[in-house]
Amino acid sequence: MTGLPIVKGTAAWKYFGDFRAGLLAGQVLVLQVAHPVVAAGVRDHSDYVEDPWTRLMRTAASLSIYIYGGPEGARYEADRLRALHRRFTGVDDGRRYSALNPHAYAWVHATLVMVPVDTQRFYGTPMTPSEVDEYYAQMCDVGRLLGLREQDLPPTWPEFERYYADMIDGFGPNETISTLFETIRTVKKPWRWLPDERWVRLQRWQHRGQMFVIRATLPPALRDRLGLQWTARDQRRFDRFRRVVRFFGSLVPVTLRSSLVRRIGRLNVWFRAHPRAYRFLGG
Structure with a gap:
């Protein structure tokens, strides 16, 4: 299945960079590291525990390039x-692993494929069946560009949904998920100039907020299986929260909801074409 190019007006162009997707960042990280190979790679090679803010910005910049950076940028x-991922190898439970393991690599892509669909389901207006089909075909093209094989992702959206559910059925607690939750609780302040006493209060707030949204959307x-409690009262609170997000999101025109990520994509393509400027700014 081949999709339309990602250009203005197409499903991926409209939905992938929706600013409300940031609310699913924690959920996506949990789903990714629930995969044992991804968990081992993150444990051994990622710097997200020491510097999660920079890691998050790099990930956002990368995504913006291959969705909004045009064919050459992608x-x-x-x-x-x-x-980069070719270097991420190691041993876990006596077995060698590679970050380019086809099943693990496909799963990471699958979690990113699901983000815009979940974003609209939770915080916007669900995509129509035709939009989902167009979007999924486009993201399969992106997957092939990233090196996924034809057999790595199902050919249709209904088959993808079954694959996604089957994968999640095989996941449970692991050390990397526990470390991620601890990192959310103890994350360092993002800016040095932020007073420590103010960050203590903000840190407590962001931890409660992040874990609430993670519990709500997993x-x-x-x-x-992860031992995260969820009550009827929690569900009512989340329903109120997402109604507020949906309302304010509806005030922003569709073409502007992804404008920030599109600009980041174009800026990063420019940086790639001007490496001296990129290195000067610490890239």
Whole structure:
């Protein structure tokens, strides 16, 4: 299945960079590191525990390039990501692993494919069936650009949903998920100039907020296996929260909801074409 190019007006262009997707950042991280190979790679090679803010910005910049950076920018970023992940190898429970393990690599892509669909389901207006089909075909093209094989992702959206549910059914607690939750609780302040006493209060607030949204948006079966409690009162609070997000999001025109991420994508393509400027700014 081949999708339309990601250009203005198409499903991926409209939905992938929706600013409300940031509310699912924690959920996506949990789903990714629930995969044992991804968990081992993050444990051994990621710096997110020491510097989660920079890691988050780099991930957002990378995504913006291969969705909104045009064909050349997407190919460049895809080649860079494959070369980067080729170095991430190790041993877990006596077995060698690679970050380019096809099943693990496909799962990471699958979690990102699901983000815009979940964003609209939780915080916006759910995509129509035709939009979902167009969007999924476009994201399969992105997956192939990233090095996924034809057999790595199902050919249709209904088959993808079954694959996604089957994968989640096989996940449970692991050390990396526990470390992620601890990192959310103890994360360092993002800016040095922020007073410590103010960050103590903000840190407590962001921890409660992040964990609430993670508990709200994780698939219920996985949430239960991770020992995360969820009550009817929690559900009512989340329903009120997402109604507020949906209302204010509806005030922003569709073409503007992804404008920030689109600009980041174009800026990063420019940086790739001007490496001296990129290095000067610490890239």
